[in-house]
Amino acid sequence: MQGEPEVAVLRLGHRPGRDERMTTHVGLTARALGADRAILAGDASKSVETVEDITDRFGGPFAVELTDSPRQVLREWDGRVVHLTMYGERVQDVEGEIRESRADGEPILAVVGSQKVSFDVYEAADWNVGVTNQPHSEVAGLAVFLDRLFEGRELEREWEGASHRVIPEETGKTVVPADEE
Amino acid sequence: MQGEPEVAVLRLGHRPGRDERMTTHVGLTARALGADRAILAGDASKSVETVEDITDRFGGPFAVELTDSPRQVLREWDGRVVHLTMYGERVQDVEGEIRESRADGEPILAVVGSQKVSFDVYEAADWNVGVTNQPHSEVAGLAVFLDRLFEGRELEREWEGASHRVIPEETGKTVVPADEE
Numbered sequence: 001m002q003g004e005p006e007v008a009v010l011r012l013g014h015r016p017g018r019d020e021r022m023t024t025h026v027g028l029t030a031r032a033l034g035a036d037r038a039i040l041a042g043d044a045s046k047s048v049e050t051v052e053d054i055t056d057r058f059g060g061p062f063a064v065e066l067t068d069s070p071r072q073v074l075r076e077w078d079g080r081v082v083h084l085t086m087y088g089e090r091v092q093d094v095e096g097e098i099r100e101s102r103a104d105g106e107p108i109l110a111v112v113g114s115q116k117v118s119f120d121v122y123e124a125a126d127w128n129v130g131v132t133n134q135p136h137s138e139v140a141g142l143a144v145f146l147d148r149l150f151e152g153r154e155l156e157r158e159w160e161g162a163s164h165r166v167i168p169e170e171t172g173k174t175v176v177p178a179d180e181e
Numbered sequence: 182m183q184g185e186p187e188v189a190v191l192r193l194g195h196r197p198g199r200d201e202r203m204t205t206h207v208g209l210t211a212r213a214l215g216a217d218r219a220i221l222a223g224d225a226s227k228s229v230e231t232v233e234d235i236t237d238r239f240g241g242p243f244a245v246e247l248t249d250s251p252r253q254v255l256r257e258w259d260g261r262v263v264h265l266t267m268y269g270e271r272v273q274d275v276e277g278e279i280r281e282s283r284a285d286g287e288p289i290l291a292v293v294g295s296q297k298v299s300f301d302v303y304e305a306a307d308w309n310v311g312v313t314n315q316p317h318s319e320v321a322g323l324a325v326f327l328d329r330l331f332e333g334r335e336l337e338r339e340w341e342g343a344s345h346r347v348i349p350e351e352t353g354k355t356v357v358p359a360d361e362e
Contacts, residue, residue: 021202021203022203022206025203025318025320028315028316028317028321029317029318029321031315032313032316032317033313033317033321033325054315054316058315058316085354086347087349087353087354087355088351089349089351090349091336092333092337093349119354122352122353123352127351128351130347131324131336132335133346134213134235134239134340134347136206136209136212136213137209137324139206139318139321140206140209140210140213140320140323142321143318143324143325144214144324144328147325147329148328155271155273155312159315165314166311166315168269168271168314169269169309170308170309171306171309172268173268173300173303
């Protein structure tokens with residue numbers, strides 16, 4: 001979030017066609033839950049388009065980009081790397097350390113895989129973190145991790161440059177032009 | 182979770198083929214993050230198989246079932262209904278009430294849609310809840326909702342009847358037979 005060390009999400013292992021929706025959901029979840037940027041590895045241009053379209057309509061700042069070299073992104077990251085994996089340490093045990101390192105000024109790169117993630121990612125990570133040690137969903141793991149990293153503050157963030165805004169309400173679906181408050 | 186009022190997840194609007202992975206991720210997220218049961222509307226038999234297979238290997242109790250009549254499930258639910266939608270009230274504003282009603286003994290049915298959800302679902306819900314009022318992912322919304330509903334206790338649950346167990350560790354991927362501790 002703005003005025004704080006950056007949080008970026010690196011999505012590994014995108015397979016065009018098969019992973020389109022999951023990768024899009026990773027990007028949209030990163031945006032909605034307080035990350036500053038999503039970096040999508042491989043041929044994920046459709047997912048980039050969708051996330052950019054949502055950012056145009058519902059606001060930012062949020063950046064989304066492609067990379068052909070996720071290993072280089074990992075290697076050159078100037079901050080800490082958190083790899084979300086069901087094999088990692090329990091999120092409830094390490095989230096405090098991760099928050100502290102960010103409070104000390106370290107940007108965080110949160111890495112989420114698709115299917116198999118190669119072992120060098122485990123080695124490159126400062127923390128391998130399991131949101132449960134159960135198989136479920138990289139989107140769910142990312143969401144819980146971000147909500148805990150930001151301790152819920154991400155739910156209060158303001159959106160800039162939006163053309164549309166949803167009015168939260170008990171029963172209804174109300175979207176208004178963003179300047180009509 | 183066991184010994185508490187039931188939490189079930191109803192997945193609406195499954196389209197075979199197109200939604201297979203998202204529906205599977207909804208089911209696996211429900212299981213991993215403390216729900217007792219997933220009810221999948223429509224022809225989601227492949228997702229049921231995957232969730233059952235994971236439950237056989239990694240433990241339960243967790244139930245997954247199909248329904249042809251999601252409206253009937255909603256109508257006949259003996260407890261409270263929470264519909265997760267970007268148009269709803271802010272989760273941070275209503276999660277306390279929802280937790281209290283469960284503490285008073287009410288089972289909770291958490292409803293997640295796919296694309297368009299018809300307006301009668303909004304009307305049938307006791308709460309329409311937005312995990313942000315931004316478009317992102319039903320899997321992410323469900324994950325954050327469950328983590329907040331259970332206040333993180335779901336991360337400590339024990340699994341019964343598992344054949345395999347993951348050992349959380351700093352760097353590695355270790356799965357052991359469940360009885361080898």
